[in-house]
Amino acid sequence: MTAQPAFPNLFQPLSIGGVTVRNRIVSTGHDTTMPTDGTVNDRLVAYHRARAAGGVGLIVCQVTGVHESARYTNHVLMGADEGCIEGFAKLADAVHAEGTTLFVQLFHPGREMTESLDGTAPVAWAPSVSPSERFHVIPRALTLGVIREIVAGYGATAARLQRAGVDGVEIVASHGYLPAQFLNPAVNRREDDYGGSDENRRRFLQEAIEAARAATSPEFVVGLRISGDEMHEGGLTPDISLDAIRSLADKIDYVSVVAGSSASLGGAVHIVPPMYLEPGYVAPFAARVKKAVAVPVIVTGRINQPQEAERIVASGAADMCGMTRALICDPQMPAKAQAGRFDDIRACIGCNQACIGHFHKGHTISCIQHPESGRELSFGTLRPASTRRKVMVIGGGPGGMKTAAVAALRGHEVTLHEAEAQLGGQARLAQLLPRRGEFGGIITNLQNELERSGAQVLTRSRVDRELIEKASPEVVILATGATPLWPSQFHYDGKGQVVDAWQVLQGGVNTGGSVVVADWKGDWIGMGIAELLAERGCHVRLAVNGLFAGELLQSYVRDANAARLHALGVEIIPYARLFGRDEDNVYLQHTASGEAMIIEDVATLVLAQGHSPDTALQDGLGDFEGQLIAIGDCQMPRSCEEAVLEGLRAAWSI
Missing domain, CATH: 3.20.20.70 (Aldolase class I)
Known part of the structure; x- marks a missing residue:
């Protein structure tokens, strides 16, 4: 039949x-x-x-x-x-x-x-x-x-x-x-x-x-x-x-x-x-x-x-x-x-x-x-490598996955090491925000590319200098990502709950009924956390260090988000620089005038202040004799787009 x-x-x-x-x-x-x-x-x-x-x-x-x-x-x-x-x-x-x-x-x-x-x-x-x-x-x-x-x-x-x-x-x-x-x-x-x-x-x-x-x-x-x-x-x-x-x-x-x-x-x-x-x-x-x-x-x-x-x-x-x-x-x-x-x-x-x-x-x-x-x-036609090289990719976020897949398809011997049990990096968190579950598709898609490429993938594999020396790669691609940034100039004595966006998404945080989300970056994180908590019934103030919420987002994405935040009753405070926190209040500063803005009776302050690059491994490899390339957030925290593009370019450069 x-x-x-x-x-x-x-x-x-x-x-x-x-x-x-x-x-x-x-x-x-x-x-x-x-x-x-x-x-x-x-x-x-x-x-x-x-x-x-x-x-x-x-x-x-x-x-x-x-x-x-x-x-x-x-x-x-x-x-x-x-x-x-x-x-x-x-x-x-x-x-x-x-x-x-x-x-x-x-x-x-x-x-x-x-x-x-x-x-x-x-x-x-x-x-x-x-x-x-x-x-x-x-x-x-x-x-x-x-x-x-x-x-x-x-x-x-x-x-x-x-x-x-x-x-x-x-x-x-x-x-x-x-x-x-x-x-x-x-x-x-x-x-x-x-x-x-x-x-x-x-x-x-x-x-x-x-x-x-x-x-x-x-x-x-x-x-x-x-x-x-x-x-x-x-x-x-x-x-x-x-x-x-x-x-x-x-x-x-x-x-x-x-x-x-x-x-x-x-x-x-x-x-x-x-x-x-x-x-x-x-x-x-x-x-x-x-x-x-x-x-x-x-x-x-x-x-x-x-x-x-x-x-x-x-x-x-x-x-x-x-x-x-x-x-x-x-x-x-x-x-x-x-x-x-x-x-x-x-x-x-x-x-x-x-x-x-x-x-x-x-x-x-x-x-x-x-x-x-x-x-x-x-990059329209994949160019085979002139010499097969042994490549170690450290970090299984989108950038690391793209690097490993393309390098393997070009003919290199590639091993990708990911410290966690699952690949995906920050994309695993992004997909947890309201109506952003589809974003997790980037993990699925890149995993499929990895499987077809022939690259070896090792999860729960945390890499240090000793492991690198033992593996003896000719090329090391660092895609170790970043962690949430807690601002250094932030007046806080430990009284009053302060958490970061990652902690909210990973669960286990009782935010209480009144929340301020301090959004420095103006990307999907601040707006998404505000929507998530408002849907849970919190009274949310989104304090934005910028002209408006979602300033860095593509306008159709931002405007759709803004419509939902308005419907949920989220109060948006623009021109707001985070200054401090005490037991009951959050203190902001108007970024243009410098004047104080005080939000009273706040149960939880959620930080969406950007990220700090994870350079610990890179800092310890200054004398590495092979080729060393850093991509994505461990070079400078940006977005998934830059990580994947830099992964492609790194794979082509080998």
Whole structure:
């Protein structure tokens, strides 16, 4: 009897307009921060080639401006002149060579201008003078002349992309960008042919679609991306979006549905939803669309595992699934899934740290688990070691695990020593915070890489100088991590309970009913501990040595956290430097004015003051004759991302 495939629907081909896509997995349009001078470059080609080689069916390349006023970042792709064709042709050739279909997004942000291009604010256009809350932009109303220019730009850019060999275009009406602004009666208050009625508010989008269609041949695909629910007050509702989709369905070859909007903090969380949101949560709206239209439907929103995508496609809710972060985390995910190599798949954990987090900082996107992503030109092809060496890795946190796995795959003889009974380091604590259990996936994923690599792993193995001399390694990689930092300039005589965040997470601490969390770092720890204790019924004050809570977190993660803390009644005190503690009170100092702030009747002070590097072993190896490399927190406490990246680099340097 022939065994049934694990994914009978996910790897079926699908016809979209004049093209056939080999499977139902999509890398949806997402900014990469890779383009330079508005054009496709070798780095972007290598990035998408890696995903095409990994078996993805469809790649939708990131937003491409159709008009000069569409430059919403200084690294946006532009399609407004003939200079774009050469780069897109290289991209199309690279993607097609691997059997993948390529579409490109046609884009205008309207009022959603996210950054200054040269230190001065650009002019932002919108249907009406309707301020954008998130970026504090007050746009000017589009004139009829500029509307005509932008509409013509959709057609002209589509024609250039077809000449470049691209298979189709996707008009971006999602996330509160310009076409969505025209659809939204709260934003579009025009009284001419582009406003005042549902039909008129759809006119701009309809004309953009018609312009792209008229400028290209019949087999060239023209699709639409739209947010079903913009998830904020005054945003597009599912009914408005569905009516717009129905009215335009005979003019498009497919529709791609998402959620959220760039216009507000709450709506923006859904642009790249963090781990707090349920996998596949946009699928119910996609199912409504699927029943209403005859064209294929793509759905995106926290679909990070092939089994989730299979379930959605099998249910009939959608024809294809956007799995962008899953593909950033593991470009080979489709091929692994199709081959039944399920344990080999490196699952995205929805942390948002190095993907959208890098984009928001103006850096090339990557992945904390797979730093090879975005660095394909440097690390895309594993280079075998020229000489096999004996390598000892000390510390089994994420950085140590990555080092050991990559070094072993390169051909070295690798032994990893971990003092505890389990691998994972601080990631084992991170997963204990509310709604962060998925973070523990980084441990599982790296353990799987270790097992496949052939590296030897020894747990409950505490390393000292004697053990190193006995093992006689040629290379020692120190990944010994860090411990909680208790500030030295902290006035405390032992009266009144003081504990650190690790002690709270490890259990056994009775905090009492009134707690102050002193957060120096502004990362996930302070906010997470505050949420944990508030959920237990404590009255929590989160005192932040910064401008706001979660200052170092990716904004969608931070804002989702902030919403929950507000609902739980957590009081947030910014500009707060920890000064001291006595039996009843906690003493803070305003970081700008220096004035005292006193919090009375505090049962427990919880310290989230950062970490101190564990350098004890390193300090004793100053005369080690072999190669000695320190990575991660034992070099300087930072985050999991730096530890894994430094582990990769260390393994390549041997």
